[in-house]
Amino acid sequence: MCINCALHSKSKSKSSIIPWMKIKCPMQTNGIDCGYIVMQFMKEIILANQDMIPENYFGDYKCKTYSKDKLVQVEEDWATFMVEYLSEFHFLFQQFSFAFFN
Template identity: 75%
Template sequence: MCICRCLHPKLKSKSSVIPWIEIKCPMQTNGIDCGYFVMRFMKEIILANQDMILENVCITLEITNGDYKCKTYSKDKLVEVEEDWATFMVEYLRDYIAQRLTL
């Protein structure tokens, strides 16, 4: 509803302005992996079972030499997203086709 009000100036009021908070999260190092990074971050938020994203704490904590690092995701983490998405699509299409064949 807030987003709708922000997009329509006639409905806009001071109380409808969305307070955007910059969240520190893993960032891509190129110009093509943004979708995978977003999907990976969403997955980690859901798996962490948290009510909200902490502003200054990165959800992804990889231990490297005793320090926490969350600047970017490894290739393995991104491949995991690709595999999750491919598995979902294959199962969805299989169920969809099976349902169509029974009609």
Template identity: 30%
Template sequence: MKTMMLGLKEGEHVKVHCTKRTFNMEKDFEISVTVEDTDQLLSGAWLNISIIQVFATALSELCFHDDCHPNSIGFMCPEMISATMLKSDADRILLYITRSMSALSSKTFILCPYYEKSHWMLLVLCLSKREVYIFDSQQKKRNLMIKEPLNNAFRSYKRLGGQSKGTKLTWIPAQCAQQPGSLDCGYYVMRFMYDIIMNHANSQDLTKDFSRTLPYSAEEINEVKDFWADYFMNNVEFLA
């Protein structure tokens, strides 16, 4: 992968195609990836949003095409639900989240990679149980900006379905692996998503089935890096 990107100059980028179904967008779009983004991934630096977007796209394609992995997982776009977008265009994001809930209502889990204040977390939404699991690799008390919009969107989603009861989400901190370094959060979010899809896609109790606090090993982190790189090298398009 590094050899592939060597021809790019600083600031130049390539693109990975993303269909609208991946993140419930209104149309297909392109994910821009710079040489700096891939250097960060290879060196273990803090991950930019494009890396997480490509990883979620790869997992979505796996769920969609591979019969071994039930199509029970949906995704929300990490860029659309980021704290930055919530600050700049809250009404648009509320509509996006509500629309995504309606489109993904049959899924067991909706994976929502979320970053706020330079920290990545994974929110796992279970609509049928009205629960949100917070996978935070640096667990501490946080007043998440997305909490109120997600609660409001859930109420709108339920009312659109003609239901006035059970419109409150329960937020549950998950017992998950804790990162040893200050820059590992993006890699842990990728691993959380990977583990849920590979091992817990049809879990009836994610807090019970997914319970681990020990850090991930270097081999476990390298596995998701390799998964990212394989998908990227097979789907990247160089700009003219």
């Protein structure tokens, strides 16, 4: 019954019920750094290791953009992760191939 009422309610759309916040986060200064900026920002949020994001987390964010050095660090971290991941995958593939074909 409640689900039916919610599905057929015409008073408000779901988007008008949700309190949307404007999020302040680092912005790219060119047309190519977007992915690196998103990855770094996500990493910072995850490493904050909190059960919930405080309401003032984004409002207190002071960094308008990341420095070139910070973006190079993100590139290096990503490359290191991929090399380690692919090395482990290659090792597991070799073990599987050896066990399967012998």
